[in-house]
Structure formats: structure tokens, C-alpha cells
Amino acid sequence: MADGALTIELDDYTAAKIAERAQAMGLSPAELAKMVLDARFFDYDDFVWINGDPRHDDASADDLELGGRSWEEVRPEFEAMIDKAFGKPA
Numbered sequence: 001m002a003d004g005a006l007t008i009e010l011d012d013y014t015a016a017k018i019a020e021r022a023q024a025m026g027l028s029p030a031e032l033a034k035m036v037l038d039a040r041f042f043d044y045d046d047f048v049w050i051n052g053d054p055r056h057d058d059a060s061a062d063d064l065e066l067g068g069r070s071w072e073e074v075r076p077e078f079e080a081m082i083d084k085a086f087g088k089p090a
Helices: 012-025 029-041 071-086
Strands: none
Touching: 012 029
């Protein structure tokens, strides 16, 4: 087996699901399978993060851009805009 190469056999059901979803996404079945496996086995601890671990949100109010507001403050306005654009949920 060449570096990075792997050949696997899938059952008919799994192969058909991959093919169906890949077509819907405009990908080849191999590209979709690679994406899914890469995501499944990705481990943040395997890397050194220059700006800190992205799983931790260490942003404080001081880190916000000038004029930035917290989500708690913005959320009611955001929800009002959505309701105005799409109507209130039933």
C-alpha cells in the first residue's frame, strides 16, 4: 500500500448511500468518503495551535472589535429581523 492509500470494501448499502450523497453534493464518492473519514478521525490534540486551541473561546469583552456587542445584547434584534423578514413562527 502506498503512503496515504487505503483500499476498503463497503457493503452495497453503504456504497449506495455514499454515491447518492456524493452526487447530491457534486463530489465523487471517493472525495466524500475521504471528507467523512478525515472529519471522523481528526483530533485537535494532534496539532500545535499557534493562536491557541480553537475549541476554547478565550475572547473577552476587550477582544471585541470597536463597537462590538455581546450575543445576549444582539440576539433580540437579530430575532426581530428574522421575524420581520420571514414572519413569526407559528
